Amino acid sequence: MEVEYKKDLRNNYMVIKGEDYEEERYSIKMMEYQSLQGLLALNHKCLDNRVLYYYDITAKQSMFHYFDKTVLSYERLKKIISRILSVIDEVYNYLLNEDNFILQPDYIYLDVTTDEPYLCYYPGYQKNIKEQMNGLIEFLMNKVDYHDKEAVLLVYQLYSVSREEHFTFEQLHNLLNKQIEEMVPDNVKGKREPASTRKYEKTEEEYFTQRNEKQEEKSETTVLQKNKVKRKGILQQANTIQSKRTINRIKAKSDIPVMLERIEDEVEINTYPPATYLYTVLCLTGGVMIVIAALTSGILYNQFGNRMDYTKVCALLLILICTEGYFLKKIWDKKNKQARITPRKSYINPREDQEDPSSLHRDEKDEPEEGDILPEQVDVHEQAGLRASVFLRNTTQSQQEESYDSNPTCFLNEEAINCISEDALSPCINENKEQKEFMLKPVDEINYSTISITDFPFFIGKLKKNVDYCLKNDVVSRYHAKITKEQDQFYITDLNSTNGTYVNQEILQSYQKKEIQLGDEVAFANIRYIFLYDLC
Known part of the structure; x- marks a missing residue:
């Protein structure tokens, strides 16, 4: 197709x-x-x-x-x-x-x-x-x-x-x-118990609750002493739980x-061409034909022709072996090998590529089991004020970011393609990314920041949750472009963006992969960058 x-x-x-x-x-x-x-x-x-x-x-x-x-x-x-x-x-x-x-x-x-x-x-x-x-x-x-x-x-x-x-x-x-x-x-599927049983259980629960409240009032002093003993083993219990x-x-x-x-790729192998095998067969066939011709012509017999002269036979075989060896050595020389690309299929176990078990403490967050005592439970009231302030700050920030995730892309007119918006917002980059060697340096350094390309493929767009660099501007699509690396070459691909991706002022077709080199100008709609090597 x-x-x-x-x-x-x-x-x-x-x-x-x-x-x-x-x-x-x-x-x-x-x-x-x-x-x-x-x-x-x-x-x-x-x-x-x-x-x-x-x-x-x-x-x-x-x-x-x-x-x-x-x-x-x-x-x-x-x-x-x-x-x-x-x-x-x-x-x-x-x-x-x-x-x-x-x-x-x-x-x-x-x-x-x-x-x-x-x-x-x-x-x-x-x-x-x-x-x-x-x-x-x-x-x-x-x-x-x-x-x-x-x-x-x-x-x-x-x-x-x-x-x-x-x-x-x-x-x-x-x-x-x-x-x-x-x-x-099960209770959603329609498996409900009789009303009489539920009423009885509720009454029984109230009874035990009232009795427990009375016992707690009488033994309040004893409970406080027990809590002091439990607090001493918090750290040891937390380590055991973890x-x-x-x-x-x-x-x-x-x-x-x-x-x-299953991973399918292509591998380059060096093999001998078919002509090598053909020359080998011809060489061996020629040697056999020489021996047959010598026998039929009587060259290997004595001067009387009544019996075979073994001296002549040994001399002929020695000459043939030396000649055949010389030609076979030339035919099967390693310099005659030719490179050939062949498809290869390999199967890997996904578990072998996962992180080591020690990283589970950092990457995964599990809810505490019932009855566990965690270090965070100590002095909860002292941390309440700090947690409240952090929650308010994160809530305000997330509300601002959601407006860009759901905001559709605005279209550019022809005049806006060649100019840079003065009220453009500064882009934001995702956290937890390590800076590496290459970067996109903005032409307008006042309104835009440098994009550090951390890994490949590297996605650019305004949908923050699924891209590597969030470029907050109405003319940028949610999935705008991606940068890939193949060996020592770099490519940029337009991901069906609304206002297009440009390389040296040449617009790319959707899903067209274009090679970029150091010093090339890359533009996302009307936002221009220079592809450079990061010396920092």
Whole structure:
């Protein structure tokens, strides 16, 4: 399939060049005149006996790029798979062929605010939908957060079902519904006890509460003395609890079934060309033919011709061995090897790439178990004022940031492309990022800050929760661009942004990868930067 990306004044499109299939004209009209939820809006045009299918991808990101940085939690995985299955089931009511769906990550688009998936229906595609679903689940398996036990179990079960020879989508639906039912409490499902029993339990509870209050009033002095003794062992108990939790986490992780991740790449190997083997066969065949010719011509016999002269035989064999050895050495010289690129598949265990158990104390936060005594419980009143002030400050800051996450991108006119807004806000960078070597230095250093490129791929946009650098400006898209590194070369890719990404004043097409070098000018809409080496 030939795919390209185009923009007009208001919308972005993914354009697929196809053929005009008479049997698919009904589906094309159905897609154009019916707005089906969960499908990319389709419009087709005919040009030079070719059909161009225009799919509206405005304010959406392809699944392939969307999960470059983020990982799949249980809720997100369940939502995406459920919605995809629902869309496939729904199109059956409109007499559309389900094998015309493209379930490749490059052609599935997600709404960046709601994670709602949108599928691409390509008339005449005709690829088995079950095989495509298996490939999609295998892709999602490599994007799951392996710290989320429920997500790992769910994707493993989905993958196991999709690997069966004659599986159905109903089995996937039942598996997802089963997961949902297991999370619903029993009292919500309708399993309630009789009213008389509940009334009795409530009365009994009040009785014991009153009795306990009287006992506490009588033994208040004794309780205070016991609390003093307990406070002495707080630190020792906290250390013991933390060690126990670490052991429980390691055991819990070992119980999670893990599928080996398949990694496909290309490797360069040096091999001999086919001509080497051909020359070897010819060389050996020539030696055998020389021996046969010597025997038939009588050269190896004595002057009377009645018996073989072994001196001549040894001399001939010695000459042949030396000659054959010389030619074979030349043929199989290492200099004759040629480089060849071959695909390679490898499988790795995700647990081996995870952090060591000692990092669990820093990365994971568990709720304390019942009856535990933590050091933070000591002198709680002294910390109350500080915690209140921090909470108020964080609340105010989060309210300001949410306005940018939900704010749609504003369009630029032609005059604004070449100028820089005077009232532009300063960008903010995500925390917990280490500064490395490369950076984007702003042309307007008064209104914008330097972008330190910490790792690759490096995402830039105004949706702070999913990008590496938050550039707060209305002309910047939520997912605007990403910078990648391949060996010693750097590339920038426009992520279907509204106002475009520029390299040396040349606009990039959506999802077009462009090489950048030190000193190049990179612009996000009208905000210009210089790609430099950070000497700090």
